[in-house]
Structure formats: C-alpha cells, structure tokens
Amino acid sequence: xxxxxxYKEVILDHYKNPRNKRELxxxxxQCHANNPLCGDEITVFAHVDGGSVAEVxxxxxxxxxxxxxxxxxxxAVTGRPVPDALKLAADFRSMMAGETEPSEDEFGDLIxxxxxxxxxxxxxxxxxxxxxxxxxxxxxxxxSGAQPHTVA
Amino acid sequence: xxxxxxxxxxxxxxxxxxxxxxxxxxxxxxxxxVYLDSAATSQKPNQVIEAEAxxxxxxxxxxxxxxxxxxxxxxxxxEGARATVARFLGAPSAETIVFTRGVTExxxxxxxxxxxxxLSEGDEVLIxxxxxxxNIVPWQMTAAVTGCTLRYIPLTDDGQLDLSGLGSLLTERTxxxxxxxxxxxxxxxxxxxxxxxxxHAVGAVIAVDAAQLAPHVAIDVQALDVDLLGFxxxxxxxxxxxxxxxxKAEVLDAMTPMLGGGEMIHEVFHDHSTYKPAPWKxxxxxxxxxxxxxxxxxxxxLEGLGxxxxxxxxxxxxxxxxxxxxxxxxxxYGPKDASIRGGAVSFWFKDIHPHDLATILNEQGxxxxxxxxxxxxxxxxxxxxxxARASFYVYNTLDEVDALVEALAGAETIFG
Numbered sequence: 001x002x003x004x005x006x007y008k009e010v011i012l013d014h015y016k017n018p019r020n021k022r023e024l025x026x027x028x029x030q031c032h033a034n035n036p037l038c039g040d041e042i043t044v045f046a047h048v049d050g051g052s053v054a055e056v057x058x059x060x061x062x063x064x065x066x067x068x069x070x071x072x073x074x075x076a077v078t079g080r081p082v083p084d085a086l087k088l089a090a091d092f093r094s095m096m097a098g099e100t101e102p103s104e105d106e107f108g109d110l111i112x113x114x115x116x117x118x119x120x121x122x123x124x125x126x127x128x129x130x131x132x133x134x135x136x137x138x139x140x141x142x143x144s145g146a147q148p149h150t151v152a
Numbered sequence: 153x154x155x156x157x158x159x160x161x162x163x164x165x166x167x168x169x170x171x172x173x174x175x176x177x178x179x180x181x182x183x184x185x186v187y188l189d190s191a192a193t194s195q196k197p198n199q200v201i202e203a204e205a206x207x208x209x210x211x212x213x214x215x216x217x218x219x220x221x222x223x224x225x226x227x228x229x230x231e232g233a234r235a236t237v238a239r240f241l242g243a244p245s246a247e248t249i250v251f252t253r254g255v256t257e258x259x260x261x262x263x264x265x266x267x268x269x270x271l272s273e274g275d276e277v278l279i280x281x282x283x284x285x286x287n288i289v290p291w292q293m294t295a296a297v298t299g300c301t302l303r304y305i306p307l308t309d310d311g312q313l314d315l316s317g318l319g320s321l322l323t324e325r326t327x328x329x330x331x332x333x334x335x336x337x338x339x340x341x342x343x344x345x346x347x348x349x350x351x352h353a354v355g356a357v358i359a360v361d362a363a364q365l366a367p368h369v370a371i372d373v374q375a376l377d378v379d380l381l382g383f384x385x386x387x388x389x390x391x392x393x394x395x396x397x398x399x400k401a402e403v404l405d406a407m408t409p410m411l412g413g414g415e416m417i418h419e420v421f422h423d424h425s426t427y428k429p430a431p432w433k434x435x436x437x438x439x440x441x442x443x444x445x446x447x448x449x450x451x452x453x454l455e456g457l458g459x460x461x462x463x464x465x466x467x468x469x470x471x472x473x474x475x476x477x478x479x480x481x482x483x484x485y486g487p488k489d490a491s492i493r494g495g496a497v498s499f500w501f502k503d504i505h506p507h508d509l510a511t512i513l514n515e516q517g518x519x520x521x522x523x524x525x526x527x528x529x530x531x532x533x534x535x536x537x538x539x540a541r542a543s544f545y546v547y548n549t550l551d552e553v554d555a556l557v558e559a560l561a562g563a564e565t566i567f568g
Contacts (some may be wrong), residue, residue, distance in 0.1 A: 004513050007508075007566050037523055039537020061537070063505035064567070119511060135232045 005115030006122070007064070014068035014109075019075050024057040031136035033128060040066040040125055044132045052081045053137075058129060063114070065122050070129035072109050082137055089130045096123050160550065162465035164457060170547050172197035172453075173340070186552045190523050191336050191364060191496040191543035193386045196450070197480040203449035204391055207442040209400075216415055216432075230441050233448030234431075240451045241381065242372030243398050250404065251444050254395035255363040256286040258382025261397055261434060262330065263290035265407035266380070273299035278356075280305040280313055280342075281533050282335040285526040287361045289337075291330065300327070307368030309531050311338040318350060326356045329415045333365030333381075337527035337539070338486030339470070339493040341369070348377045357403065363387055368466055368494050368546070370459035380401045382514035389546075390450035390531055391443035397434075404430035412437035454546075462546055466495040469544045471495055473553045479555045480557050485534050495544035501560050505566050506540040512566060516559035518552075 004088045024045035034041040040062030047055040056078055058070045073092075077085040092110060098117050102110070116126045160166070172178050173195045178185045180564035187195060193356050207229060213220040215230040235246040243249060252258045267290075271277065277291050281304050303321055306314045314330075322329065329351040344360060345561035351358040359380035365371060367388035373381055380403060385394030399407070403518050409416055409427060413436035418426040454462065471490035477499055478484060485498040501509060506522035513520055524531045531537060542556055 003512060003566065006511065013566070036528070038505075039524065039531075042538070063507040079228075121509065122507065125507065 006049055008112045008115065011064060011068045011110050012020055014071040014106040015064040018058075018067060018071040020057040020078075021059060021071065022057050023059060024055060027055075027057075029136045029139070031132045033132045034134070035062075035124060035128055038063060038066075038125065040128055042066065042070050042129045042132050044070075044129065044136045046133070046136050047139070048082060052079060053077050053085050054079075056133070058132075060129075062128075063122075063125050065084070065125040069110075069113055069126045072113070073129050073133060074106060074141050076110055077133065086134060086137060089134045090102055094128050096127050153173065157212050158340060159163045160465045160468040162468060163461045164465045164546060166465070167548055169197075169457070172199065173547055174198060174201075176547060180266065180514065180519075182516035183515075186516075186555045188544065188548065188552065188556060189498065189519045189521050189540040190367075190524075190545035190548075191387070191541065192366065192428070193392070194389050194545055195547065196389055196391065196446075197453055198445045200389055200391065200449045202379060202447035204442045205479065209444045214441070215545065220461065229445045230439070233444045236448040236451050237350045237396055238398075240365075240371075240455065242374050244374065245401075247429075247431055248398055248401055249406065250397040250399065250434045252382070252395050252397055252434075253383045253393045253440060254384035254386065255284075255361055256384075258397040259287050259330070259359070259361055260290045260326075261407075261410050262380050262382065264410045265295040265434065266328065266357070266359075266403070267291070267294035267300070268298060268410045269406065271295075271298040271300040271327055274302050274325065275300040276323070277301070278303050278305065278321055278326050278329045279356045279411050280308050280312070280331055281329075281330055281529045282338055283309075283341060283529070284336055284361060284363065284495075285528070286333060286363075287330055295563055305331075307338075307530065310334070310488070311340050311534075313340070313342055314362050315343075315346075322350055322354055322356065324354055326351070326354055327404075328357045328359060330359040331361070332496045333362045333371075334368065334496075336364045336496055337498055337525040337526070337530045337541070339496045339498070340486055341365070341492055341494060344376045344378060344498070348379075352377070356424075357540065364496065367454075369463050379540055383461065384477040385443065385447035385450060388447075388450055389453055390447035391440070394443040394447035394450075396444075399430070401430070404434075405487050409433050409436065413437045431544055452468040453518075457546060465490065465546065466544055469550060469553060470495045472550050473544070473556070475541060476553055476557045477501075477560075480560055482560070485536070485539055495548075496541055497543065498541045500536065500539060500540040500562055502567065504563055509560070509563055511561045512563040513556070516562060518556050518559045520556070 027045035029046040032043040042060040056074045094100045177266035211225040213226040215227040238246045273386040362383045366383035381398040386392040416436040445500045483502045487493040
C-alpha cells in the first residue's frame, strides 16, 4: 500500500482543476447527495438530448477522491447514450467493490481511482458522484441513501 | 525516539507507561504507530487486559444469580468495580453508580428514565451546541414523546460556551440542563460548578456527559454538585461496553428504568412488577461483567499515575501541539489556551480535506480522527463539514506531536 496508489497525478489534477464544475442552467435533470460522515457533497446537473447525455456538470465540496471522481465522471459520460452511462456507473461501482478488473479502454482516466479500493473507508467517497448521476438519470431523487427521521 | 530528552515534566514516567500498552509496539508499514486518537477510544494496558482475562479464566459466572462459589466471586468482582468507580468520582456510595455500556447508554438513560418521568409540554431541556450527538439525539427523542422543548446554549468564536445569555435560556421552565464536561470536538472544558449552581438556582437538575472529562481530569461529583454524570470506560483505558452513570441517590430513586428484564426486578406479577432499588433497577439483563471488572483495573491504573499528574502531562502536550500546529499554519477550532481545554485538538491544515489528511498521515504511522466527531452542531457553528483531530493521553509524548507535524509537511508536498 502506498500513497502513490491513491494520490495519483491524474486524481490530484482533477481535484485541483476540476472539469465541468459549474451549475448547468436549464438542466432538466439534477440530483444532490451528501455523505455527512466526511462532509462530501455533490450536485449533478445533466442535460439529455435524443437519449444521450449531452452535457453533465457538477457542483460540490469534499475530499480529493470525491471531487476528482465527480470531475472524471463528467468527462467520461458526456456524449454517451443514457443506458451506456448507467452501465459505466454500474461498472465503476463494481470496480470499486473489487469485483471486476476494469478495462482501460472503457475506463480511461477513471482507472486511476482503482487504487482507492485499498482504502475501504474511502471507497464511498469515490462512488458518491456516480450514485448521484445514476439517480439523476433514473429520476430517483435523493441519492444519499439516508432514512430521514425527524424528531422534535 | 529521544524520549528522555523530549518528555513532559509532569512526573509521569511515560516510557514505563508505554511498556504497559502492548499495542503501542505495533508498526504501520515501516513506521512506529503514533496513536493520536484516544478521544475516540483509548488503548488498554496489560493490567486491564489481564483483569478482564482473569475474570474469564477464574471467576466467570453470572453476578447476583449463582448460589455457588463462582457466582459469589463474580458478584464480588463486579460490585468491587462499582465501589472503585464511586471512589474515583468522589461519589458518596457505590449505590450511586449505575453500570451502563458507556455514555451513550448513560445519556439515553437520563433522557428516558428521568426525562420521560418528569418532562411534559411547556418544560424545557437546555443543552449546548458543543454536545456530542449522544447528548442531543436522546433529548430530541424525549421531546418527541413528552412535548418538551429543547434549547441550546450557543458557542463563542473561540469554542467556549457563550453564557452571556444564560439568564434568558435557563429559567423556571428549564427542568434539566444537560452539558458536556469536555467537548470531544473542541477540547473545551466547561465550568461545571458554575453551571450546577445556575441550574439549581432555577430548580433544574444538571446532568453531565463526562465521556471526555473523566479520563483526563480528576472529578469530584460532590464538590461539583452535579446531579447525574455519565462516563465511558473505553475512553479511560477500560474495555469497550464498560462505563456508568453517577446519580444523587434521590435522583436515581425517582428515575424509571429504561430496560425491563431479568435481575432488575423485585417481584413480577401478571399486571405489574416491582423493581429493585437503584442502581440495580437500571441493570436489566446480564451486564458486561468482565468489562466492568476491567474498568475497575483501569481506574486503579489511572489512580496509580495520579489524575493531577495525568492532567499536567496532557496540558503540556496540548500546549506544545497547539504551538506547533499553529506555527505550521493550521487552523485550530476550540480554545487556544491549554489551561482551559483538554487534549482533543481539532484542526484544518492548508485546505487539505481531513479525510485526505488522515489517509496521508496513516502512511506515516500517525493515527488521527477525521470527520464530524459526532458533533455536527459544533461543526456547523464553525462552518466546517469535518475536521482533523489529534488527541492525547497518558502514553503520548512530545516526540509524537513532532511526528504529527512532520507528517503534515508530507501532506503539503502532495497537495501543495
């Protein structure tokens, strides 16, 4: 286990210079989730045109893993048909669960996040943006998985 | 490590202490373990590990039940631990100590056993914005059942209780003030005697969450004049699932048990039951016996070191850590004066997210906590989602503070 496995250059680059980090005016799909445990927060905006993801942006704050994963995600899914984008989200989760070995062709830069698998407590940071994307594309609303129970 | 040259002056032989804690000999990769997360849970000395193991090896039986030799020995060991806790807290008798599985259970017992008995609509519960969730959520649950109102003492910018408006918060409507003795997120030590007097002046009861205070500062519940005080054994060198709740006899007598079941009853009938007297009426079900016996050993270990020497040692380490962290450019949340705070130091360093920081520090063997520390109201008050937190105890050295600060420099290299 080495820090180079998790803090790869491409991850730090996406963290310091996030791509597509802005609101998307007129986006018909939008979803927000947070991970209260560490304060990671992601909102995904998507514009779908003709069954494809025409444009995706995000806003948020959090650790380098959550934010770089969101940045890479926006680049990875733009232009893909919605079912393809959802499949990539599923494949990404499967890579982070250590269940499948990712193909570089399919994953591109995203493969850099594979090192996070060695840090189990950080996996949810990497997956957060993808959960939000999936819920935005499938219209599932709250992606946080929280069971709100209001008392007092 | 140059332990001799770089040691606190408190009179603790930290080198000898460290030899009692086998886990401190572990390494993380090539680095010696630097354990700076005692506010989450403390490590355990051999004396405690042995006491717990010895209970299982020689004395194990259920307490208060077996009419046989082992049953009597187990009962004696368990009740002996209760007497040890009472002595440690300055309590008038062992019967004022209820064993619980830690502060979370203690505060739930207060919020339910006291709160649901005495609170109703129009009554107010006063807590503070620096509370751990275990002294917030139980009151919200009680408020939902009883209709009472929950109010909060706000915080000052430097992480202390803002008592300037106490007169309008603590009134005849206030039935209980429930407050931490030392904040786990900010390190702040609260003025318990002053708060107890203020609560009693309006006829309210005061309950204290001493999860962080009890391990680090000598407590005399009678001198503080607090009515209820909960603590966790695992944060004070004892086993997990050990801990308790001190209560004045008349307060415990008036409280309703939270758990019904075996061993807490006097007699059971078809339509009702009668209970044992306090503290046993609160101890339904088989308790963590070996763990409370281990807690007794932990307290004897702490008493052997001396709580005043422990406090002096930690104050010195905390002062050094505050100086070094602030020098390195960290933002520290909570008081900067080590004399009014404990050794849990929350900080941000160079805009590096606490989770990133904790991962990087771990590679240097340095174990810190990163997160909201179960104190989201305090985090929100200071505008941060999470902080990094280093916390110190009897076995920590000034060298380990240096290791922390050096590891921070390494993090800056990665994120700089």
